[in-house]
Amino acid sequence: MSDLLTDNVIFRNVYAFVVSGLGAEWAWLAWLTAGFVLVMLVVNAVMALATGYTWAERRLLGRLTNRLGPNRAGPSGTLQPLADAIKLLTKEDIVPAAGDRLIFNVAPVLMLASVLLAAAVIPFGAGAFVTDLNVGILYLAAVSSLASIAVLMAGFSSANKFSTFGSMRAVAVLVSYEIPLVMALLGITVLAGTMSLVGVVEGQHAPYLLVAPLGAFVFVTAISAELNRTPFDVTEGESEIVAGYLTEYSGMKFGVFYLAEFAALVVAGGVFAALFLQGWRWDVLPSYLWFIIKVGGFAIAATWIRATLPRLRPDQILAFAWKFLFPVSMVNVAALSVQRLWLGGADGALTSSDLWLMAAINWPLALVAVAVMGRIARVRERPVRIAAAGAR
Amino acid sequence: MLGFGMAKGFRVTLRNFLRKPFTTQYPEERLPQHPRFRGQEFTWYEERCTGCASCAKYCPLGIIRIVTGPDGGNEQEGGSYSIDVFDIDQARCMYCGLCVEACPYDALHMGTNFEAAQERREDLVITVDDLRAREKRPSAWFRPQLAKEQFDPYAENADWKRVGREPYFWHPNRPEWQPEEQAQQASADGDYEG
Numbered sequence: 001m002s003d004l005l006t007d008n009v010i011f012r013n014v015y016a017f018v019v020s021g022l023g024a025e026w027a028w029l030a031w032l033t034a035g036f037v038l039v040m041l042v043v044n045a046v047m048a049l050a051t052g053y054t055w056a057e058r059r060l061l062g063r064l065t066n067r068l069g070p071n072r073a074g075p076s077g078t079l080q081p082l083a084d085a086i087k088l089l090t091k092e093d094i095v096p097a098a099g100d101r102l103i104f105n106v107a108p109v110l111m112l113a114s115v116l117l118a119a120a121v122i123p124f125g126a127g128a129f130v131t132d133l134n135v136g137i138l139y140l141a142a143v144s145s146l147a148s149i150a151v152l153m154a155g156f157s158s159a160n161k162f163s164t165f166g167s168m169r170a171v172a173v174l175v176s177y178e179i180p181l182v183m184a185l186l187g188i189t190v191l192a193g194t195m196s197l198v199g200v201v202e203g204q205h206a207p208y209l210l211v212a213p214l215g216a217f218v219f220v221t222a223i224s225a226e227l228n229r230t231p232f233d234v235t236e237g238e239s240e241i242v243a244g245y246l247t248e249y250s251g252m253k254f255g256v257f258y259l260a261e262f263a264a265l266v267v268a269g270g271v272f273a274a275l276f277l278q279g280w281r282w283d284v285l286p287s288y289l290w291f292i293i294k295v296g297g298f299a300i301a302a303t304w305i306r307a308t309l310p311r312l313r314p315d316q317i318l319a320f321a322w323k324f325l326f327p328v329s330m331v332n333v334a335a336l337s338v339q340r341l342w343l344g345g346a347d348g349a350l351t352s353s354d355l356w357l358m359a360a361i362n363w364p365l366a367l368v369a370v371a372v373m374g375r376i377a378r379v380r381e382r383p384v385r386i387a388a389a390g391a392r
Numbered sequence: 393m394l395g396f397g398m399a400k401g402f403r404v405t406l407r408n409f410l411r412k413p414f415t416t417q418y419p420e421e422r423l424p425q426h427p428r429f430r431g432q433e434f435t436w437y438e439e440r441c442t443g444c445a446s447c448a449k450y451c452p453l454g455i456i457r458i459v460t461g462p463d464g465g466n467e468q469e470g471g472s473y474s475i476d477v478f479d480i481d482q483a484r485c486m487y488c489g490l491c492v493e494a495c496p497y498d499a500l501h502m503g504t505n506f507e508a509a510q511e512r513r514e515d516l517v518i519t520v521d522d523l524r525a526r527e528k529r530p531s532a533w534f535r536p537q538l539a540k541e542q543f544d545p546y547a548e549n550a551d552w553k554r555v556g557r558e559p560y561f562w563h564p565n566r567p568e569w570q571p572e573e574q575a576q577q578a579s580a581d582g583d584y585e586g
Binding site: 308 | 394395398401402404405406408409411413414415417
């Protein structure tokens with residue numbers, strides 16, 4: 001186990017500090033302390049970012065829709081998350097009488113756990129990560145699937161039709177979009193030649209956003225479906241099914257779901273930054289600051305998308321996933337594989353100039369692929385001929 | 393072109409972002425109100441009221457309760473009843489203003505306030521003491537004489553001599569006798585276009 005952690009700066013320093021204070025026979029305690037410090041740090045950092053993001057998104061969403069957003073609690077409303085937490089904590093905790101109490105209570109925890117587990121492999125800065133898994137990307141795909149189980153548990157245990165509808169929709173959407181998402185991740189694996197996120201960041205001499213625009217497009221689209229965000233938020237379509245699987249939740253259990261959704265967006269931003277934006281790599285500023293800036297940029301883009309695009313119908317969403325996004329992601333993987341075989345050196349590594357050449361090829365390819373597949377996948381709904389129907 | 397509609401949508405939200413927000417920060421900032429705003433909190437002039445209870449009779453909901461006594465301390469001509477109880481149940485009032493239209497002596501006016509929220513239903517009943525103690529800021533609704541002189545209830549109070557349809561030449565505390573005013577009174581059958 002310690003192999004996974006020895007590369008970590010924080011872990012190493014805390015471990016060395018405790019061992020130097022207590023002696024080598026207390027190594028187990030040092031190991032435990034260092035692990036706890038690291039986990040506390042990462043979990044709290046993710047939670048703090050997510051809490052801050054709830055405020056930032058609401059303010060930004062307000063401005064994008066010509067409003068102000070929360071601005072009463074604290075200076076420009078910065079204490080609004082705190083006010084929300086106090087409100088949610090003091091609310092009555094209701095479990096439906098016909099519901100499954102155990103599953104109902106476990107669902108929010110599982111939802112949050114899937115998000116926090118995903119944060120374990122994200123490199124936050126140069127040498128700052130919880131663990132450098134050599135199957136990091138596979139781990140991300142596996143852990144993010146936990147969320148769909150949590151949603152299904154929440155919907156099923158509520159004993160409510162709206163909740164069941166919401167969770168069924170959620171599972172349909174999540175299962176459909178998992179495939180393009182994994183294909184986009186596969187494209188990155190082909191490019192980087194590794195599944196470790198730290199390895200991907202270190203091997204990323206040019207931003208993969210430029211090298212594989214199609215992959216980035218598929219990733220952003222699929223991740224916003226996975227996170228139930230606006231163009232794909234049929235799971236919680238307020239105008240149709242109250243709040244979907246959240247209908248019966250109140251108090252802090254609802255708060256945990258809410259927080260998990262925002263934390264998931266922050267973590268998704270981290271993954272996007274690591275996979276497509278060179279992670280923490282850049283000049284001048286410290287690495288962790290660059291990471292936060294990139295995550296912030298992703299969050300702002302996500303908020304803009306949420307403010308702009310209307311909700312699609314469930315059948316449109318599934319058609320989009322299977323008829324458009326899936327073929328496009330196949331084109332992406334095929335193109336990247338061919339280019340890697342063609343350009344890769346003896347060990348398969350791609351240099352910076354190779355990557356720029358690939359970018360020059362892939363941008364026109366992306367535009368052509370999107371245009372062609374969009375034309376093929378377009379649903380033509382013909383109006384019913386009323387005169388013909390009336391003639392009998 | 394594929395995706396062009398989406399790009400237009402993004403442009404709309406971006407333009408909203410760059411625009412000044414539409415929001416009015418209510419308790420600190422207020423939108424201007426019209427003088428004829430038909431608000432809550434009636435304005436009542438005891439000096440003008442005879443206790444005829446027309447308002448109570450015309451109220452479609454029957455929420456005005458008036459109890460009068462014979463020993464009217466009222467200063468108006470002929471003496472009048474004293475108003476012992478004048479309860480208006482605001483919780484059920486729909487602010488139709490029929491009571492104000494019915495008042496023959498222009499003693500009852502709509503108010504201009506709209507912040508009448510209370511924590512208990514009983515507190516929503518306006519009593520005669522409330523009406524006496526209130527600031528006299530009558531709405532110009534159905535009172536063309538106020539509208540004509542551009543009375544602004546948000547700027548000033550109006551005392552009982554000012555709000556009537558006609559000059560009170562018969563009153564003991566009347567202003568100096570003005571023959572023109574009598575002529576005015578003859579033709580003052582109401583300019584109710586407001």
